[in-house]
Amino acid sequence: xIILKFPEADDVQSSVMATKCKKPNIEEIKVRMLEILxxxxxxxxxxxxxxLIAKTINDGISFPDDGIYQIGNDGELIKFYETEGLWNxxxxxxxxxxxxxxxxxxxxxxxxxxxxxKKLELIKADINLITENMFxxxxxxxxxxxELKKYKMHKLSDTGIVDILAKAFKKKIAIEIAQELNxxxxxxxxxxIILLEDGFTKYVVYKNSARKFDYKEYAESIKYVLExxxxxxxxxxxxxxxxNQLLFGVPATLEIxxxxxxxxxxxxxxxxxxxxxxxxECYAAxxxxxxxxxxxxxxxxxxxxxxxxxxxxxxxxxxxxxTYSVPEEERKIDxxxxxxxxxxxxxxxxxxxxxxxxxxxxxxxxxxxNGYAKNPDGPNRSIIGKYIVIEKRHKGFGDD
Numbered sequence: 001x002i003i004l005k006f007p008e009a010d011d012v013q014s015s016v017m018a019t020k021c022k023k024p025n026i027e028e029i030k031v032r033m034l035e036i037l038x039x040x041x042x043x044x045x046x047x048x049x050x051x052l053i054a055k056t057i058n059d060g061i062s063f064p065d066d067g068i069y070q071i072g073n074d075g076e077l078i079k080f081y082e083t084e085g086l087w088n089x090x091x092x093x094x095x096x097x098x099x100x101x102x103x104x105x106x107x108x109x110x111x112x113x114x115x116x117x118k119k120l121e122l123i124k125a126d127i128n129l130i131t132e133n134m135f136x137x138x139x140x141x142x143x144x145x146x147e148l149k150k151y152k153m154h155k156l157s158d159t160g161i162v163d164i165l166a167k168a169f170k171k172k173i174a175i176e177i178a179q180e181l182n183x184x185x186x187x188x189x190x191x192x193i194i195l196l197e198d199g200f201t202k203y204v205v206y207k208n209s210a211r212k213f214d215y216k217e218y219a220e221s222i223k224y225v226l227e228x229x230x231x232x233x234x235x236x237x238x239x240x241x242x243x244n245q246l247l248f249g250v251p252a253t254l255e256i257x258x259x260x261x262x263x264x265x266x267x268x269x270x271x272x273x274x275x276x277x278x279x280x281e282c283y284a285a286x287x288x289x290x291x292x293x294x295x296x297x298x299x300x301x302x303x304x305x306x307x308x309x310x311x312x313x314x315x316x317x318x319x320x321x322x323t324y325s326v327p328e329e330e331r332k333i334d335x336x337x338x339x340x341x342x343x344x345x346x347x348x349x350x351x352x353x354x355x356x357x358x359x360x361x362x363x364x365x366x367x368x369x370n371g372y373a374k375n376p377d378g379p380n381r382s383i384i385g386k387y388i389v390i391e392k393r394h395k396g397f398g399d400d
Contacts, residue, residue: 006207199249269337284358284387
């Protein structure tokens, strides 16, 4: 769980502090019990008793469900409820989780371990200390955002926005501009943070309120900040990357329109394109009937004119050279609707022409070259409907 501490004043120097805390580790409890029991029992009994006692204690310690909390008056635990997008009291206080010397827990403990009467006060004192401190033992750090569910904390300097800005600016300047943008997201307030879900921005949260993130509210202000620091053309490119980061958790350089399941989709000249961050980052175009006809005709034209020819004849069978020795740039074709943006790279691995299919480890065959390339077996129409990996032609500051 994460405990947030909001500053009382909306001061320039203030920031939201966060502490990650968890239920005491059973190994920690064993260490404490060992220190008490090893002075009383021989090692063989000590080891066995420590295991039994530590399990009883660990089972008896209550701890809140995972989540994002703040501590209110008198130690009240206030939780951020993700589905509703609001803060609400849990009905419990920090003190409700403390096992002190008068807790009912000890009644059951005494029934199970009545032989520990002479050491009970020492055990009580240790468990009281452990449960009193369990919400305050984690390191407290200044944060700009926290991930829901994973509860990972991010400093401003470690956010995806800074990573994007650092493609164009020195890191120090990137952090300064990120702070300007953060002020935009928080409406010039300093006492709030951003909550992320699967990498995209879901809520802007303050001490007493929360609001769902709506990019449209910030678009003009984001562009204004960027245009104060770089040429408009570059600011436009960076604004697209920042928008994709905020809405989809990825810094893609072309504007993403929607998410379907795990897939991120954009459309360019009517072609459905997936932006994927799987084992490698790539774009892939859905192969329609029209796209298939264009790809196959262009590939065959190049293959016949340049790279496929008989090298030797054995028993009437023609052997063909592959294209592994041909520079990759010469194995690219332009696609009409994607011209000047993407190219498709193919290969010839005797005896077939192949293209890469998204989420498919082996390349897919378009043609089998059992005869001259002018008269191949195929084409393989099963590729229609699949997503063919394409490559962005022009790289700018936004591309690796």
